[in-house]
Amino acid sequence: MGTLSIDLVTDIVCPWCFIGLTRLDNVLKETGMEATITHHPYFLDPDLPAEGVDVAERLKAKYGGDVSAMFARVEAEARKSGIPLDLSKQPRQRPTDRAHALIRAAAEKGTQHALARALFEAHFLQSRNIADADVIAEIAVGFGFSDDEARAVVVDADALHRTRQEAAAMADMGIGGVPFFVFNRALALSGAQPEAVMADAMRQAAASEPAT
Numbered sequence: 001m002g003t004l005s006i007d008l009v010t011d012i013v014c015p016w017c018f019i020g021l022t023r024l025d026n027v028l029k030e031t032g033m034e035a036t037i038t039h040h041p042y043f044l045d046p047d048l049p050a051e052g053v054d055v056a057e058r059l060k061a062k063y064g065g066d067v068s069a070m071f072a073r074v075e076a077e078a079r080k081s082g083i084p085l086d087l088s089k090q091p092r093q094r095p096t097d098r099a100h101a102l103i104r105a106a107a108e109k110g111t112q113h114a115l116a117r118a119l120f121e122a123h124f125l126q127s128r129n130i131a132d133a134d135v136i137a138e139i140a141v142g143f144g145f146s147d148d149e150a151r152a153v154v155v156d157a158d159a160l161h162r163t164r165q166e167a168a169a170m171a172d173m174g175i176g177g178v179p180f181f182v183f184n185r186a187l188a189l190s191g192a193q194p195e196a197v198m199a200d201a202m203r204q205a206a207a208s209e210p211a212t
């Protein structure tokens with residue numbers, strides 16, 4: 001069994017993406033599978049204002065009903081995978097183009113997956129503003145970037161444009177929700193599936209030749 005190729009499409013402000021990434025890490029640890037993980041950007045809302053929006057208000061306007069019950073369900077699923085998630089600690093959903101631009105740049109450094117996890121943790125567990133250049137530059141320094149290099153990425157118009165283009169391409173491919181996984185370019189899995197389901201999909205993909 002060779003190294004598994006995994007393409008992972010997420011948005012950093014999506015709690016289900018945080019859960020999905022963590023379940024992927026758990027499965028890789030438990031099974032001992034080797035994998036090369038490539039991250040791709042997705043925007044839950046590509047038109048967010050710079051200051052972001054209140055998550056609870058946005059959900060209530062969109063779905064109605066009891067927002068606290070929605071939060072409780074997500075938090076319960078997160079705890080199953082070892083994430084001490086409390087969504088009340090991060091009330092705002094902010095633009096993620098800068099964070100995604102840094103993740104794209106981290107591919108050359110081999111730190112993409114670790115940086116993505118750090119950004120999820122900063123947003124959801126540490127209640128930090130990952131749209132703020134100072135915040136994400138500070139985080140990126142631990143993943144192969146100098147402070148100046150990280151700041152240059154998050155203000156680079158071309159880097160931000162390419163990131164938005166890639167996110168739009170993910171949507172154009174028919175990806176309507178995240179997290180979205182593609183194993184060995186052949187087998188796709190949508191959503192933060194239970195770890196047993198994810199492990200089965202990964203074993204099935206690993207047993208086949210990668211698509212060309």
